[in-house]
Structure formats: structure tokens, C-alpha cells
Amino acid sequence: MDLFLLGIDGLPRWMWQKFAASGVMPHSAQLLRSGTLVPMKSALPEVSSAAWASIVTGQNSGGHNVFGFTDLMDGSYSLGFTSSRTFRARPFWAEPESGPSLIMNVPQTYPAQPLNGMLVSGFVALDLKRAVYPAEQLPWLESIRYSVDADMSLVEKGKARFVEELRRVMTTRCEALHHHWGREAWQNVMFVFTGTDRLNHYLWEDYEDPTSPFHQTFLDYYHEVDRQLGRILERLDDRTQLAAVSDHGFARQRRSVNLNCLLAEGGFLKLKDSPRPAFSDMLSESSAFAMDPGRIYLHRQGRYPGGSVTPDAAEALMQAITTYLLSVKVEGEPVATEVIRGAGVYSGPYSHRAPDLIVMPAPDVALSGRLNLSALVEPTLINGRHTYEESTFFVRGTEHGVIPEDMHVEHVLQVLRPQQYGCLRRAA
Amino acid sequence: MTQSTCHNAGQTCWSCPAVEFKGHVDFRACGQAAFRKAAEGQLVVECRRRPEIGYFDPLSITFESCSEWKQTENGYLLDGMRVLILGMDGYLGWPLALKLAKLGCRVYGIDNLLRRRLVAERGAQSVTEIRSMAERVAAAKEHLGVDIEFREMDLLDRESLFAYIREIQPESIVQFAEIPSAPYSMADVERAVNTIQNNVVGTLGLLFGVRDHAPDASIIKLGTMGEYGSPLTGRPLFEGLFPGDAVLQYQGQEWSLGGELTPRDPVSFYHVSKVQGTFSVYEACKYWWLRSYDVMQGVIYGNYSEELQAHADLSTRFDIDEWWGTVVNRFVAQAVIGMPLTIYGSGNQMRGYITLRDAMQCITRLIAAPPEPGQYDVVNQVTDVFSVLQIAQMVATIGREFDLDVEVQRIENPRVESEEHPYEVIHEKLGERFGFASESGFADEVRHLFRVLLQPEHKARILAQKDTLFPKTKWSGEHGTLEVLETWKPSA
Numbered sequence: 001m002d003l004f005l006l007g008i009d010g011l012p013r014w015m016w017q018k019f020a021a022s023g024v025m026p027h028s029a030q031l032l033r034s035g036t037l038v039p040m041k042s043a044l045p046e047v048s049s050a051a052w053a054s055i056v057t058g059q060n061s062g063g064h065n066v067f068g069f070t071d072l073m074d075g076s077y078s079l080g081f082t083s084s085r086t087f088r089a090r091p092f093w094a095e096p097e098s099g100p101s102l103i104m105n106v107p108q109t110y111p112a113q114p115l116n117g118m119l120v121s122g123f124v125a126l127d128l129k130r131a132v133y134p135a136e137q138l139p140w141l142e143s144i145r146y147s148v149d150a151d152m153s154l155v156e157k158g159k160a161r162f163v164e165e166l167r168r169v170m171t172t173r174c175e176a177l178h179h180h181w182g183r184e185a186w187q188n189v190m191f192v193f194t195g196t197d198r199l200n201h202y203l204w205e206d207y208e209d210p211t212s213p214f215h216q217t218f219l220d221y222y223h224e225v226d227r228q229l230g231r232i233l234e235r236l237d238d239r240t241q242l243a244a245v246s247d248h249g250f251a252r253q254r255r256s257v258n259l260n261c262l263l264a265e266g267g268f269l270k271l272k273d274s275p276r277p278a279f280s281d282m283l284s285e286s287s288a289f290a291m292d293p294g295r296i297y298l299h300r301q302g303r304y305p306g307g308s309v310t311p312d313a314a315e316a317l318m319q320a321i322t323t324y325l326l327s328v329k330v331e332g333e334p335v336a337t338e339v340i341r342g343a344g345v346y347s348g349p350y351s352h353r354a355p356d357l358i359v360m361p362a363p364d365v366a367l368s369g370r371l372n373l374s375a376l377v378e379p380t381l382i383n384g385r386h387t388y389e390e391s392t393f394f395v396r397g398t399e400h401g402v403i404p405e406d407m408h409v410e411h412v413l414q415v416l417r418p419q420q421y422g423c424l425r426r427a428a
Numbered sequence: 429m430t431q432s433t434c435h436n437a438g439q440t441c442w443s444c445p446a447v448e449f450k451g452h453v454d455f456r457a458c459g460q461a462a463f464r465k466a467a468e469g470q471l472v473v474e475c476r477r478r479p480e481i482g483y484f485d486p487l488s489i490t491f492e493s494c495s496e497w498k499q500t501e502n503g504y505l506l507d508g509m510r511v512l513i514l515g516m517d518g519y520l521g522w523p524l525a526l527k528l529a530k531l532g533c534r535v536y537g538i539d540n541l542l543r544r545r546l547v548a549e550r551g552a553q554s555v556t557e558i559r560s561m562a563e564r565v566a567a568a569k570e571h572l573g574v575d576i577e578f579r580e581m582d583l584l585d586r587e588s589l590f591a592y593i594r595e596i597q598p599e600s601i602v603q604f605a606e607i608p609s610a611p612y613s614m615a616d617v618e619r620a621v622n623t624i625q626n627n628v629v630g631t632l633g634l635l636f637g638v639r640d641h642a643p644d645a646s647i648i649k650l651g652t653m654g655e656y657g658s659p660l661t662g663r664p665l666f667e668g669l670f671p672g673d674a675v676l677q678y679q680g681q682e683w684s685l686g687g688e689l690t691p692r693d694p695v696s697f698y699h700v701s702k703v704q705g706t707f708s709v710y711e712a713c714k715y716w717w718l719r720s721y722d723v724m725q726g727v728i729y730g731n732y733s734e735e736l737q738a739h740a741d742l743s744t745r746f747d748i749d750e751w752w753g754t755v756v757n758r759f760v761a762q763a764v765i766g767m768p769l770t771i772y773g774s775g776n777q778m779r780g781y782i783t784l785r786d787a788m789q790c791i792t793r794l795i796a797a798p799p800e801p802g803q804y805d806v807v808n809q810v811t812d813v814f815s816v817l818q819i820a821q822m823v824a825t826i827g828r829e830f831d832l833d834v835e836v837q838r839i840e841n842p843r844v845e846s847e848e849h850p851y852e853v854i855h856e857k858l859g860e861r862f863g864f865a866s867e868s869g870f871a872d873e874v875r876h877l878f879r880v881l882l883q884p885e886h887k888a889r890i891l892a893q894k895d896t897l898f899p900k901t902k903w904s905g906e907h908g909t910l911e912v913l914e915t916w917k918p919s920a
Contacts, residue, residue, distance in 0.1 A: 069453070070470070070485070076493070079485035081453070081472055086482055126450035126472060126483070152454055278440070278488045 001185075001240040002099070003416065006232065007055075007106065007192030008225065009048065010200045012249040013039040013392040019226070024219050027230035031244075035396035039389065040407045042248035044345050044358050045294045045367075046388040048197065049082055051247035051409045052107040052122075056190070057089040058413035058421045062346030062354060064089035066108060068292055069124065071353070076305065077279035081124065084113050088350060092188070092413055093117065095420070099187030104177055106192050107247075110148075118180060122192055123149045140179070146172050150195065155202050155381050159214050162202060163221060166195040174228045181235065191232075193225055200250045204384025208252060242396040243416055247409065249390030253383050254364040257335050259290035259325075261376040266324045268317075277371040284308050287317055288356075290369035293386070294336075295355035296321060318357060325359055330376060334362045360388065434492070435863030436503045436797035441486035443719075443798045445599035445644045446496060446506060447473045450483060500531050502789065503796040503863055510596060511795060512645075513537040514634070515604030516578055517544070517561055520650070520728070520787065522744045524602065526735035527788050528795070529574035536596050538581040538589070539605065542626075543745070543752070546612070552749035552896040555761060555881060555889050556731065559741050567741035583630035586637065593641040600795045601638060602648045605630060606705070610654070610696035611842075611901040612751045620697045627701035628708070635712040646798035647709065647720040648791060653780045653810060653853070655703050655724060657693025662850035666690050667857050668706075668722060668806020695845055696903070706806075713804035720803075721794045725787060726780030726810035726853075729756030730873040731880060733785050744784075749896035756781065756819060760877040761890045762897060763827040763834045768915055770898060773841030775817035778851030780810030783868045793862040808855040811866045823874060824918040830878045838914040844903040 008016075017037065020029035043050035043061060045068070053059075053066040061067045065088040073080050080086065087108055093101035093115055101117035103109065110121035112133035120141065121131035125148040132138045150165045170193065177191050199221050200207075206214035236242060263269035269290075270283040282289060284306040286299045298314055301307045309317060322339040329335070338360040346354045361367050366385040368378060393407055393415075401418030404411050414422030441447045450472045473486040477496050491497040497504040511528050515521045516537025529535045539561065547553060559567065561578045568576050577596075581588050583605045593601075606627040607613070613623040631649070638645055656665045666674075672686040689710065692703045712718045731746050747753045748761040759769045782790075790809050799805055814822075817836075824834035841847065858864035880886060899910060 072488075073481065073484070077488060078481070078493070079488035080481060081483035081485070083482050124453055124472070124483075276487055278485070280488060280490065280493075 001187060001189060001237070003188045003241045003243070004232070004236055005188070005190040005416070006229070006242070006244040007052070007190065007194075008196050008244060008246050008392065009107070009192060009194040010197030010248060010250050010386070011246040011392050012387070012390045013037060013246075014390055015250070016392055019219075019222055024223050025226035025229070027226045027233060031229070031233060031396070032394065035242075035394055036403060037392070037394045038403055038407050040245070040391040040393040040409060040411075042386065042388050042391050043409055044340065044388070046248040046386040047293055048247050048386075049108045051391070052192075053087055053089070054408075054410040055245055055247065055412045056091040056093075056106060058092075058410055059089050059348055060346055060408075060410045062351035063348030065350040065353065067354060068295060070291055072279060072291075072304070074353070075303075077282065079279060082108065083124075084109050084111055084121070089348075092417065093190070097420075100184055101188040101190070102180055102184070102186045103188075104180070104191045105148075105173055105194060106190055107194065117184075117186065117188075120146070120176065121148060122194055125149065137180070141176060144172050144175055146176055150198055152198075159203060159206070159217065163199065163214075163217050166198055166221065167224060170195045170224065170228065174231070178231070178235070193228070195221070196225060200384040201382050202384070204250065204252055241399065241416060243412070244392065244394040245409075245412055246392040249387035250384050251387045252364055253366045253385035255331060256366045256368055256378040256380050256382065257330050257361075258368050258370050258373065258376055258378055259294065259296065259359065260369055260371055261373050262325065262328055262330075262335065263288055263290060263296070263321075264373055265376075266321070266328070268321060268324075271371065271373065277373070279371065281371070282306065288321055290359075290367075291355070292367075292369040294359035294361060294367040295369065296357040296359060298356045314356070321357060333364070335365050335367070336360060337362050361385070434499060434503045435793065435861065437490065437492035439491050439797055441473060441475065441484075441489045441494065442471065443800050444475075444486070444491070444494075444497075444506065445646055445798055446477045447475050447486055448644065449801060450474055498532070500796070502531065502792045505531055505533070505796045506599060507532065509533045509600060509795070510598045511535050511600045511602065512593070512596060512598035513602045513604060514583055515539055515606065517541055518604055518608075519745050519747070520784070520791075521602075521604045522564065523733045523736055523784060523788055524604075524791055525576050526568060526572060526574070526742060527733060527792055529568065529576050530572055530735055531792065535574075536577045536592075536598065538579050538583070538592065540582040541580060542607070546607075547747060547749070547752050550749055550751055550896055552747065552752060552893045553889060554745040554747055555886050556743040556746045557885075557889070558743055558745045563741060567739055571739040571742060572735060583634065584626065586633045589634070590637045590641055593637050598642050598645045600646045600648065600798065601634070601642070602650075602791065602795070603631060603634060604650055606650065606701070607698065609751045610698045611899070613698035613701070614696050614903050615751075615901050623698050624701050624704075627698075628704045631705040632708050635708060635718065638718055639712065639716045643716065643718060644801070646795070647718060648794050649705060649709050649720055649722045651706055651722045651724045651806070652699060652702050653724050653726045653808065654695050654699040655692045655706060656690065657695055658778065658846050658849040658851055659691075659693065660846060660849055662852065664852040664854050665808065666854050667808045668724060695843070710804050713802055717802040719799040719801055720805075721799060722804065722806045723791065723794065724806060724808045726782045726808075727754050727756070728782055728784055728787055729754055730783040730785060730868065730877060732783070732868065732873060732876050733788055748890065749893055750899045750901065751896075753897075755816060756823070756874065757877070758897060759820060759823040760874060760881055763823055763832050764878065764881045764887055765890050765894060766832075767894065767897060768835040768837035769820045769823060771816050771820055771836060771838045772843060772899070773838070774847040775820065775838060776815050776848050777845060778813055778815050778849065780808065780813050780853045780855070781819075781870070782809055782811045783873045785868045785873070786811055786864075786866050789867060790858050790862070790864050793858070793864055797862055805857075807857045807862070808853055809858060810853050810855045812870060813851060813853050814870075821918045822870060825920065826871060826874045826878065828920065829875065830882060833917070835915055835917050837912055839899070840911040840913060842899050842902045842910055
């Protein structure tokens with residue numbers, strides 16, 4: 001095997017180090033001593049779909065066309081969901097020179113596309129039957145009750161039940177990995193733990209509160225992730241390049257703020273009265289709207305059927321929105337630390353589809369782009385949020401390309417495959 | 429018609445049967461999929477017809493903006509929509525098949541031809557001669573240029589029914605395959621049981637078949653205004669469900685009734701079977717996220733539709749006997765052969781009425797505007813409310829235009845029913861939400877009927893079954909001739 005790329009969704013670099021040092025993740029401690037661990041920056045905005053797409057293609061959203069989980073279809077107000085069919089760049093396992101690959105639970109790969117090897121999609125995957133390539137591997141996965149994802153609705157039944165489900169899903173996933181690992185001489189294996197992200201979203205408050213009855217549950221889950229990591233390490237030979245990455249960092253979330261509510265309050269967004277508003281309910285005089293998590297699009301003439309913002313008006317409008325969002329307060333607290341111009345962020349053939357502005361949330365704040373404007377601060381059980389900073393990059397050994405000082409998710413392949421993906425020099 | 433007048437232009441893919449629900453996703457937590465339709469979060473669907481657009485929010489695409497929905501005179505209609513008509517051989521099933529096929533639907537139908545046998549057993553016959561289904565299908569091809577697929581099949585043969593549903597994957601299913609006669613259901617135990625068995629068990633089985641093999645199909649279920657009865661309090665006959673502001677006051681407290689099913693008070697075992705059908709469909713929508721419009725149809729009459737007129741071989745059946753005929757149709761037939769128009773009791777019983785032509789328009793508009801998953805809704809399919817006495821009076825008056833000297837006769841009421849009662853029918857939804865506008869009034873439709881039934885061959889077929897027109901079936905179960913109370917010639 002040439003490469004084993006391990007994903008641990010939503011694992012902050014600092015937390016991995018901390019858990020390794022404290023004994024929660026002993027196998028990780030051993031692993032981290034064998035290579036280099038650095039903080040990495042996520043995609044902009046810090047959404048999993050875009051970040052994983054960047055990790056596996058070496059491009060940012062302008063190159064792979066994944067800017068979030070949702071996007072408006074060109075020239076319309078139809079809201080589509082990004083999937084492997086809207087993912088426009090080639091992942092490393094689909095490169096012509098790539099040998100047989102085992103790709104398991106990588107987000108943004110649904111529905112499963114043909115490849116030299118085997119692929120089981122990660123989230124968002126709505127039907128296991130279409131998440132598996134080749135299809136003949138499906139019956140075995142069904143026989144072990146393989147789930148693409150844990151059922152979010154179980155949170156409503158209590159955190160214990162939810163974590164139990166996360167553990168079940170992880171166990172079957174790892175069983176599948178080990179079952180298929182030995183079937184063939186794979187050149188590349190990529191496997192992603194995604195339950196970590198789920199856990200962080202719903203139990204972050206318990207992690208931060210050592211007196212919480214679920215504090216130990218949180219740690220135990222990471223201990224189990226580490227045990228599974230140990231099984232992988234045991235099986236890997238020393239010649240295989242081993243890297244571990246996460247797609248974003250994590251932090252406490254105290255409020256989920258609907259950006260579209262703010263834009264409406266600021267006079268930028270105007271919707272027709274509708275019990276279930278859709279983007280097609282935007283009135284022509286609307287000048288901007290938001291999509292999850294912090295993407296703001298100007299309602300540009302020519303880009304949207306009812307768009308009214310002319311190129312001449314765009315600059316002043318972006319300035320006005322930026323000023324507004326940096327000054328507005330919700331529950332007495334700011335909602336944004338920075339508003340970035342999309343035009344300077346992305347490169348590649350899909351850059352024209354980029355958001356005009358990207359809002360970087362203030363601490364404790366998660367941003368949403370729902371069109372239901374009934375609640376500025378949305379009720380949610382989620383108490384952990386993604387961060388742009390402090391995702392994880394680790395590579396074992398020294399045989400790799402240069403790790404940039406300002407490491408981003410789209411640099412992962414440059415470091416691991418410098419000859420193919422970049423001009424960075426191989427380290428001495 | 430301009431786009432803005434289409435009743436369903438703003439409906440979204442969430443109502444479209446071509447869309448497959450894939451899940452709910454909460455993107456705030458990285459797109460975890462939850463597979464409950466009732467879950468919070470963003471709906472995700474895929475279009476079976478346009479897979480190239482990928483996964484999308486069904487609320488973000490309207491019929492007006494979708495290339496698969498074509499504008500017609502009855503609103504936007506899913507191009508080549510696959511419609512399964514259960515009971516295609518019937519009075520309503522056949523004209524609906526023709527109308528939908530002309531509109532570009534792919535029309536499939538089943539029927540066990542029971543109605544033909546039951547009418548013959550009664551010694552009656554359709555006044556307009558009707559062809560076999562094979563001949564009708566061929567005539568539709570020849571005279572209208574449309575393809576209709578028909579299979580002889582009993583609704584109770586669930587194995588065949590389910591296989592057929594699996595095979596054709598209908599996008600809309602019209603349930604007309606019920607025995608539609610109150611007096612038949614009251615005649616004796618065998619006929620009552622037959623009615624309940626066919627209607628209640630048939631519809632229940634159908635619902636399981638839809639759940640398992642075509643869960644996104646909309647179900648247009650034919651009910652009847654007779655399900656409501658005629659409440660003596662004068663409570664309006666709402667459209668199946670209480671309006672949002674309905675309140676029940678009891679012992680000093682107020683309770684909201686909004687959205688609950690209104691009371692049913694059926695007036696025969698046939699009507700009981702329809703009420704049971706209503707509950708079965710309502711529950712199936714609730715349990716399994718099926719979707720249905722329950723059509724509380726008034727008394728139907730007439731035999732005109734554009735498609736039926738294309739050729740005599742396309743005629744729909746037209747029954748006039750005590751069991752299988754409806755009142756307006758029977759009155760015109762009685763007038764044509766000089767038989768008094770028979771009114772039961774006082775004749776002040778009020779009922780809702782609609783022409784065949786208007787009913788076909790309503791059903792088509794409902795098919796064109798499917799409910800959302802899990803949605804159960806009811807429409808009162810009625811255009812006019814008359815007393816039986818008023819109808820007799822109007823038919824007699826129009827009969828004079830055809831030189832007919834029409835008598836009206838009051839007889840002992842064979843039914844158990846209120847003869848004096850208030851009757852306020854709410855029938856707003858079809859007009860307001862589905863764009864229905866009546867194309868045929870009572871007088872014109874009755875004139876058309878007179879023209880048809882006065883043709884010698886039709887008059888002869890009426891005379892041949894004259895004895896079946898006068899009622900004999902008593903709700904009490906007693907036997908014996910009904911007493912004539914009064915006979916008169918209505919004044920001009």
C-alpha cells in the first residue's frame with residue numbers, strides 16, 4: 001500500500017494533542033511521535049463538504065465547485081444539494097495513474113462513482129444502495145447493518161442513545177474497513193471517522209463541562225476512536241505513507257444566528273409572504289441573501305432571474321453589508337469577526353459561482369442561511385460549531401513534501417504527493 | 429390561459445409524484461441524514477424524470493418552472509402523467525379516461541365489469557348502448573387518436589392489482605371501482621355485504637398496494653356528499669374537515685375543531701362503505717405519508733363531454749333504473765316515455781348536484797395538482813343545490829320545450845331520511861384552489877339529455893326497462909308496493 005489517508009471529521013488539532021497527552025487516546029500519542037502534526041485551515045466557509053472536497057482534490061472550491069451543502073442551480077432559484085455529481089474536480093483515487101483504491105466514508109462522494117477499486121460514500125448519502133461501488137459489495141454491507149450515517153433524530157431521545165448509535169455506526173464501519181482491506185492489494189486507502197463531528201456538534205457542552213454526566217461519554221467515544229486507530233496502525237506496514245486529517249476545527253456554540261434574518265432586518269433581503277419561503281420568493285428589490293453557513297450572494301442582475309444588483313452597485317453594496325454585519329449585535333454580542341470578499345479567495349473554473357462575501361462568525365456563534373425568517377436565533381440542540389482554524393494535519397515520517405507554514409485543506413495532496421500535485425519541494 | 433391563471437403554477441416539486449423523497453438533512457450539523465419524513469430539517473429529493481439535476485430542495489422548483497409540467501386548459505399537467513383509473517368501465521371512469529388521454533396522460537385502467545352484470549341482473553340496461561372495453565379502447569384510438577390500456581381485473585384480486593401497480597408505476601390513481609348504489613346496498617344481506625366487501629375491502633387493499641408499490645402516487649378517492657347526511661341543526665357541510673376557526677363549546681369551555689374530520693351521518697349501507705373508505709384513506713395518509721384528495725361528489729347527471737361526442741362507440745353508460753340511475757337522469761328518461769317523475773315523500777330533500785362534464789373537469793384539476801406527501805384533503809364536488817321537487821319542476825318545464833306533457837308524482841318514501849332539513853353546502857375549494865369553473869348548467873345539460881333520449885333507439889331502450897324505474901327497495905326491509913300519494917302537472 002502506498003498511502004493510508006485517515007480522516008477524523010471535526011477533530012481539532014489541539015484536542016488531538018491534548019487527548020494524546022492525557023491518555024484518552026494512547027495510540028494517537030504513539031502515532032503523533034512518529035511524524036509531524038500541524039494546525040490546518042479549513043475551506044471558506046468552514047463547511048465539511050467543501051473541506052473534504054479540497055482535501056481529496058488539492059483544489060479549493062473554485063476548482064471543485066463545492067461551496068457548501070447547497071447551491072442554487074445556475075440561472076435559477078432552484079436549490080440543489082452538492083453531491084458527487086456536482087463535484088467537478090477529480091479526487092486523487094480517480095487520477096489515471098492511481099492504482100486500486102479502497103475509499104470508505106469520505107464525505108461528498110455520494111452517489112458512488114465508478115473507480116478502480118471500491119468506494120462506500122460518506123455523508124450526505126441518502127440511500128446505501130447507491131453509496132456503494134461496485135454494487136456486488138452491497139449485500140455484505142447490508143448484512144452487517146452498515147449505516148452511512150447515524151440518525152440525527154436520535155438526539156431527541158437523549159444523548160446516551162445518540163452516542164450508542166454513533167458507536168454502533170463506527171463499529172460496523174471499521175468492521176467493513178478491515179473486511180475489505182484484506183480483499184485486495186490496495187494502493188490507496190482512505191477512511192474517515194465521521195462520528196467525531198456528530199459527537200462534537202451535540203456534546204461539546206459536555207466536553208467543556210467536566211461535571212456533566214456526559215463528559216466521560218465524550219472522552220470514552222474518543223477513546224474508542226483511538227482504539228480503532230490502534231487496530232489500523234497494527235495492520236499497517238512501515239512503508240505505507242500514513243497521514244491523518246480533519247476538515248475543520250471545533251468550538252463551543254451558544255447561538256445559531258440566521259444570516260437571512262439579519263439581512264432582512266438590514267433591508268437587504270425582502271421576501272414575499274409565504275408559509276414556507278423559498279429563494280423564488282425573493283422580491284426583485286432584494287439585494288443579497290445568505291446560504292449555509294456564512295455565504296452571502298448579491299442578488300445580481302443576470303445571475304438570478306429576478307436579480308437587480310448591477311455591477312456598478314456591487315462594490316458599495318458589499319461595503320454596506322460588511323459594515324452592517326460587523327457592527328450588528330445579537331443578544332448583545334457581535335455575530336461576525338470578519339467579512340471576506342469571495343473574489344479574492346477562490347481559483348479555478350468555478351470561481352464565478354462563488355459567494356460574494358464570506359462571513360466569519362464571532363466566537364460562540366454559528367451562522368445559518370435558512371429562509372424561514374421566524375427566528376433570528378434559532379433553537380437547536382447543537383452546541384458545538386466548526387472553526388476555520390485548527391483543523392488537523394498529520395503525516396508520518398519525513399518522506400513527504402513541504403508542509404506550508406499556512407497549511408490549508410487544499411494543500412494536503414501537495415504534501416503527500418508533491419510530484420503530482422504541486423511544486424513544493426520534497427523535504428530533505 | 430395565461431400562466432398566472434393556472435391554479436397549480438405555484439405548486440412545488442414536493443407535490444410532484446415524479447419526485448422521490450430521499451431524506452431530511454440538517455446542514456447545520458454537517459448533513460446528517462435522517463430518514464423520517466416528519467423530521468426537522470431540509471427536504472432532499474431526487475427527480476425520477478430529471479435525474480441530471482441531482483438532489484435538490486423540492487420547495488424551490490414550481491410546476492410553472494419545471495420542463496416536465498406542461499400548461500393545459502386544466503392547469504399544468506405532468507407530461508405523459510401515468511394515471512391508473514380503477515373502475516374504468518363505469519359511468520365516470522370511461523369519460524375520465526378519454527379526457528385524460530386527450531390531455532396527453534398515459535392512461536391505464538382496470539375494471540371487473542361488475543356493473544354491466546349487476547345492471548343486467550336487474551333487468552335494466554344502459555340507455556346509450558355501450559361497447560365492450562376492447563371496442564372502446566379501439567374506438568378511442570380511431571376517433572381520438574389516443575392510447576388507453578385496459579385490463580379486466582377485480583380490485584379484490586390484490587395479487588394482480590399490486591403486480592399491475594408495480595408494473596406501471598402510476599403517478600395518480602383514481603378510485604372509482606366501487607359499487608355506487610344506495611338502494612342496492614339496502615336490498616338484502618347479500619347485496620349489502622357485497623357493497624361493503626367490494627368498497628371497503630377493495631379500497632383498504634388498494635392503500636396497501638400504493639404504500640408498497642407506488643407511494644408517491646396521488647390517490648383521487650371518490651366519496652359522496654351522502655357521507656355527511658343532512659344535519660338538522662343546519663350546520664354547514666364543510667369540505668370534509670372543519671375550518672380553522674371552528675370551535676366547540678361545551679360546559680363553558682371552548683375546544684378548537686379546526687382541521688378535524690367533520691361528522692359523517694351516512695344514509696345507507698352504501699354510504700357507510702364510503703365513510704369507511706374516507707377513514708381508511710385518511711389514516712393511510714397519516715400512517716404512511718400517502719397523499720389523497722377525497723372527493724365528496726354530489727349527485728351526478730348528464731352524458732356530455734367533448735370526447736364522448738366524438739363517436740357513438742365512445743359512449744359512456746347511462747343508467748336510469750331504481751338502483752343504478754341517478755335522479756336527474758331518471759327524471760328525463762321518465763319524461764321521455766310519459767311516465768310521471770317519481771318523488772320520494774315530500775320531495776323537499778336537498779342535495780348537491782354536478783354534471784358529468786363538470787365532474788370530469790374537477791377530477792382532472794385535482795389530478796393536475798397533487799397533494800403533498802402525507803396530505804389528506806377533501807373537496808365538495810358540487811355546483812348546485814336543489815330539492816328533488818325543484819328538479820322535477822325544472823325537468824318538467826324543459827320537457828315542454830320538447831312537446832312533452834310531464835307529470836310529477838309523489839310516492840311513499842322508501843328511504844329512511846329527513847324530508848325537511850336545512851342544507852348549506854360549502855364548495856369553495858375547487859373554484860378557489862383548483863381553478864374550477866363550471867362549463868355546463870342544469871338547463872343546458874337537461875336539454876342535451878332530452879335530445880339524446882328522445883332518439884328512437886334510446887327511447888326504445890328506456891321503454892324496455894320501464895318496470896325498473898319505479899322504486900321497490902325499502903330501507904325498512906319490508907316488501908310491497910309503494911303508495912302513490914299525489915300526481916300533478918307542474919304549472920308552466
